[in-house]
Amino acid sequence: MMRFHPSVVVLILLAGFPAAARAQPSWRDRGYVAIGGWYQPVGTTFTDEVHPIIDVEAADIDTEYDTGSAGGFDVGGGVRVWRNLAIGAQVSRFSKSGSASVDARIPHPLFFRQPRTVTGDAGTLAHDETAVHVRLLWMVPIRERLQLGLSGGPSWIDVKQDLVTTVAVTQTYPFDSATFASATSARQTGSHAGFNAAADLSYILRPHVGVGLEVSVSRARVPLDNVTVDAGGLHVGGGLRFRF
Amino acid sequence: MTFGRSNRITTALAAGVLLVAAAEARAQRPTLLDATRSSPAELRGADRLVDQLIRDRALVATSIETDPLVSGRTHERFEQYVRGLRIAGGDITRQTGTDGTVSLFGLLHGDLALSLTPGLSRDEAAAAIARAAGGELLGRTPELVVLPLSDGYHLAYFGQATSALDIQNVFVDAHTGAPLQQFSDFIREVGHGKGAYGDDKKVSARSVGGTFVTDDPLRPAAITTYDMRGNLGRLTSILNRVTPVAASDISADTDNDWTDATVVDAHVYAGWYYDFLFKRFARRGLDNRDLRMPMFTHPVLQRDIGSASPDVIGLFYLNAFFCRTCLTDGRGAMVFGEGAPLNFLPGIEVKPFSAALDVVAHELTHGVTANSANLNGFPFSEAGALNEAFSDILGAATAFFFQPAGSAPLNASYTSGRDLTIPPGRFGRSMADPALFDDPDHYTKRITGADPHFNSTIVSHAFFLAIEGGTNRTSGQTVTGVGAANRDQIEKAFFRALTSLLPSSATFALTRTATIQAAQDLFGAGSAAVRAITQAWDAVGVQPRTTPTATLLPNPAQGTTQPCGGTSPSWTLGVTVSAGASNLRVTQWVAELFDRSNRVIGRGTLNAVDFSTFFNQCGPGSATIVAQADACAAICVGLFGQQSGSAQITFTALDDGGANLTFVTPRVPLLAPR
Numbered sequence: 001m002m003r004f005h006p007s008v009v010v011l012i013l014l015a016g017f018p019a020a021a022r023a024q025p026s027w028r029d030r031g032y033v034a035i036g037g038w039y040q041p042v043g044t045t046f047t048d049e050v051h052p053i054i055d056v057e058a059a060d061i062d063t064e065y066d067t068g069s070a071g072g073f074d075v076g077g078g079v080r081v082w083r084n085l086a087i088g089a090q091v092s093r094f095s096k097s098g099s100a101s102v103d104a105r106i107p108h109p110l111f112f113r114q115p116r117t118v119t120g121d122a123g124t125l126a127h128d129e130t131a132v133h134v135r136l137l138w139m140v141p142i143r144e145r146l147q148l149g150l151s152g153g154p155s156w157i158d159v160k161q162d163l164v165t166t167v168a169v170t171q172t173y174p175f176d177s178a179t180f181a182s183a184t185s186a187r188q189t190g191s192h193a194g195f196n197a198a199a200d201l202s203y204i205l206r207p208h209v210g211v212g213l214e215v216s217v218s219r220a221r222v223p224l225d226n227v228t229v230d231a232g233g234l235h236v237g238g239g240l241r242f243r244f
Numbered sequence: 245m246t247f248g249r250s251n252r253i254t255t256a257l258a259a260g261v262l263l264v265a266a267a268e269a270r271a272q273r274p275t276l277l278d279a280t281r282s283s284p285a286e287l288r289g290a291d292r293l294v295d296q297l298i299r300d301r302a303l304v305a306t307s308i309e310t311d312p313l314v315s316g317r318t319h320e321r322f323e324q325y326v327r328g329l330r331i332a333g334g335d336i337t338r339q340t341g342t343d344g345t346v347s348l349f350g351l352l353h354g355d356l357a358l359s360l361t362p363g364l365s366r367d368e369a370a371a372a373i374a375r376a377a378g379g380e381l382l383g384r385t386p387e388l389v390v391l392p393l394s395d396g397y398h399l400a401y402f403g404q405a406t407s408a409l410d411i412q413n414v415f416v417d418a419h420t421g422a423p424l425q426q427f428s429d430f431i432r433e434v435g436h437g438k439g440a441y442g443d444d445k446k447v448s449a450r451s452v453g454g455t456f457v458t459d460d461p462l463r464p465a466a467i468t469t470y471d472m473r474g475n476l477g478r479l480t481s482i483l484n485r486v487t488p489v490a491a492s493d494i495s496a497d498t499d500n501d502w503t504d505a506t507v508v509d510a511h512v513y514a515g516w517y518y519d520f521l522f523k524r525f526a527r528r529g530l531d532n533r534d535l536r537m538p539m540f541t542h543p544v545l546q547r548d549i550g551s552a553s554p555d556v557i558g559l560f561y562l563n564a565f566f567c568r569t570c571l572t573d574g575r576g577a578m579v580f581g582e583g584a585p586l587n588f589l590p591g592i593e594v595k596p597f598s599a600a601l602d603v604v605a606h607e608l609t610h611g612v613t614a615n616s617a618n619l620n621g622f623p624f625s626e627a628g629a630l631n632e633a634f635s636d637i638l639g640a641a642t643a644f645f646f647q648p649a650g651s652a653p654l655n656a657s658y659t660s661g662r663d664l665t666i667p668p669g670r671f672g673r674s675m676a677d678p679a680l681f682d683d684p685d686h687y688t689k690r691i692t693g694a695d696p697h698f699n700s701t702i703v704s705h706a707f708f709l710a711i712e713g714g715t716n717r718t719s720g721q722t723v724t725g726v727g728a729a730n731r732d733q734i735e736k737a738f739f740r741a742l743t744s745l746l747p748s749s750a751t752f753a754l755t756r757t758a759t760i761q762a763a764q765d766l767f768g769a770g771s772a773a774v775r776a777i778t779q780a781w782d783a784v785g786v787q788p789r790t791t792p793t794a795t796l797l798p799n800p801a802q803g804t805t806q807p808c809g810g811t812s813p814s815w816t817l818g819v820t821v822s823a824g825a826s827n828l829r830v831t832q833w834v835a836e837l838f839d840r841s842n843r844v845i846g847r848g849t850l851n852a853v854d855f856s857t858f859f860n861q862c863g864p865g866s867a868t869i870v871a872q873a874d875a876c877a878a879i880c881v882g883l884f885g886q887q888s889g890s891a892q893i894t895f896t897a898l899d900d901g902g903a904n905l906t907f908v909t910p911r912v913p914l915l916a917p918r
Contacts, residue, residue: 055446056436056446057446108446109446109448109462110446110448110462110515110519111446112444112445112446173462173463173464173522174519174522174523175462176523
């Protein structure tokens with residue numbers, strides 16, 4: 001699981017702003033629009049534990065989820081409000097089917113306190129994230145056509161996650177052992193506020209159109225029913241950049 | 245057509261009042277169909293009505309099966325329809341034999357004053373069913389049915405829908421879509437119940453039409469627990485093969501959270517016993533072919549104990565039993581007494597006899613015995629005692645398999661039936677120390693011709709010693725047991741002897757040989773199990789019977805002031821003569837009486853005819869004793885008014901080779917009366 005401390009990002013931004021502002025001319029566009037795609041090299045992992053009642057006894061099902069690396073797209077824009085400072089927003093989304101490994105203790109159908117351990121793969125479980133990032137952006141014109149946008153701000157991330165709710169096993173009399181057969185999952189949804197920070201390097205090809213590369217990070221701890229998911233992550237991406 | 249008020253179809257028929265039947269059609273109540281050959285007129289009337297309903301297509305056959313247990317019997321099952329719509333749960337059964345109908349069971353519903361035009365389309369109903377189950381409709385489109393509920397008849401749509409791992413049967417109102425009834429379709433259902441000691445147990449019950457019954461669907465054998473609800477007459481009729489058991493006799497519970505501890509214990513412990521046989525001995529049930537295991541509870545009601553006869557109290561309150569040939573298939577049944585409230589026996593509360601795992605296992609072991617060694621010869625023979633001994637042995641073994649060792653309730657111990665009473669152990673037999681309950685721990689203390697439970701402790705004590713080790717109190721011989729961790733070795737040896745090696749006429753001595761042989765088969769000639777079992781039999785005095793012996797019990801004997809032969813005090817003694825490897829022909833026996841100074845004060849010499857006259861307590865009176873057999877007598881002696889002394893009997897007999905053999909009882913002290 002990746003962890004970014006917000007203060008680290010803020011320090012990076014603060015370190016960059018004054019120097020760049022002093023060295024470069026001011027930014028004169030009225031605003032910007034960015035459309036692109038991104039890649040998240042490190043996925044989110046988390047563990048969930050549920051205790052469904054099976055044969056009148058609580059089972060113990062531990063599931064380890066890993067969304068894996070993922071790709072997504074984003075679109076955003078903003079307007080310059082003062083000198084090189086703009087305020088904007090970006091919407092980012094991705095949908096990924098990740099794997100989950102199940103480690104469960106399933107009650108014996110005939111006896112209390114004689115669980116059977118089964119392990120297996122829950123199969124593909126959907127993980128969707130939709131994030132809205134509010135950004136305060138400081139544009140740093142590095143050269144005539146090269147601009148560095150440093151931004152940060154609050155985020156609101158919505159997560160839809162398939163979580164394992166119970167498992168089915170194959171078993172025969174005397175039921176002292178069982179093997180994993182399948183897992184049943186249910187879609188859960190949650191949202192929570194977080195933060196984002198990004199650095200975007202744009203090259204303006206024509207008066208209003210360019211291309212850009214962006215490295216961003218976002219994070220929100222999104223609570224689901226009985227587990228909290230670290231949403232967001234480190235994104236590396238690029239796309240079209242528009243100035244107006 | 246319906247016959248509602250009486251709820252007994254043939255009552256209405258017998259009354260011959262069809263006008264009453266027609267008038268009561270408006271009542272819209274189901275009529276119980278419960279007709280057997282115990283009431284021939286009732287059965288004939290019901291049978292005619294069923295035939296008429298079949299012709300009217302109000303009953304439609306859904307299955308016809310040949311009875312696998314009773315030759316010539318056929319079982320039909322019918323569904324009821326009203327104006328073309330099926331009545332949910334309205335099936336009836338008819339059993340027929342070569343000589344006509346045997347039984348009819350079910351509920352009959354009349355022509356109902358109910359609109360059969362639904363308000364919802366099938367698509368709307370499908371959506372309502374899926375919604376009710378929280379899943380998706382399964383299979384075919386919903387079926388429009390008539391659903392009888394406790395508040396009357398409803399026009400409903402029925403369908404199945406998936407829900408998580410479950411399949412739900414759903415009935416929704418055909419006009420509103422509101423759920424009316426919903427239950428799982430999983431035949432295997434595990435319920436929960438509490439035993440007599442408040443312990444939680446998993447109840448393997450079957451779901452039948454939304455109700456749960458104690459018919460175990462998880463184990464290969466049919467384990468069914470019946471609740472006779474105190475109807476002793478019906479139970480007796482069932483046990484005596486007059487009346488077959490009915491589905492309505494099976495214990496039922498609406499929510500699968502069982503509260504009848506007697507039923508819970510009987511059903512769960514029967515299942516555990518099956519598991520024990522399977523896991524420990526790889527045996528499939530009582531006959532190794534998954535013979536069904538019918539368990540009967542509540543033969544009487546505890547509140548009626550005050551008015552019950554001593555026979556009923558002795559059998560159906562304060563006892564449990566296995567019946568080898570009970571039920572219509574003649575394959576046996578187990579019945580568990582109801583127990584007794586506190587102070588019916590002074591200071592004692594007697595639990596229902598299903599409350600103790602070892603007792604349930606004991607009774608079921610009789611089923612194993614009946615299907616293997618069949619130790620059911622002359623009741624008071626050694627085979628009878630062996631039968632009881634093996635039941636105690638496997639009862640304890642079952643308890644140790646599932647319960648922790650200890651002295652508290654629900655702990656395994658070597659005291660049979662300890663959990664039956666509060667305070668515990670008042671009905672017990674101790675395998676560890678039989679003398680605690682005045683039972684014999686040594687072969688010389690057996691009373692031939694006594695209750696087989698009495699002599700059984702000699703064998704079960706040997707079993708205990710072979711596992712736990714220890715010193716026999718009578719012989720003083722010490723046994724090195726295999727240890728509790730290896731108890732399975734001794735259990736397997738004894739079980740193998742019972743189920744594979746012993747004949748029905750087995751003796752203690754033959755059982756010694758068989759158990760040792762079994763241990764050799766399983767663990768090798770020099771194994772710890774062989775050593776322990778051999779030592780254990782030595783310790784309890786059971787040896788191969790090669791030479792004749794004679795015993796005189798009790799030893800010492802306590803005198804009474806009751807006169808015997810005109811003299812007082814007197815002593816009652818049991819005498820047992822045991823043949824060895826040869827047949828014996830007793831020619832003479834001499835009883836000698838001694839005073840406190842060991843001077844002979846009386847001597848009686850008797851002949852073969854006298855022997856035949858006296859020794860008829862454990863077999864036919866005869867001067868001939870077959871090899872390995874016993875002859876026994878009860879005699880009383882007096883010391884011509886003296887208060888104490890001793891007695892001894894010397895026997896003379898010819899063996900098969902014509903040799904003249906003499907053998908003597910121990911000299912038994914005769915103690916003064918208290």
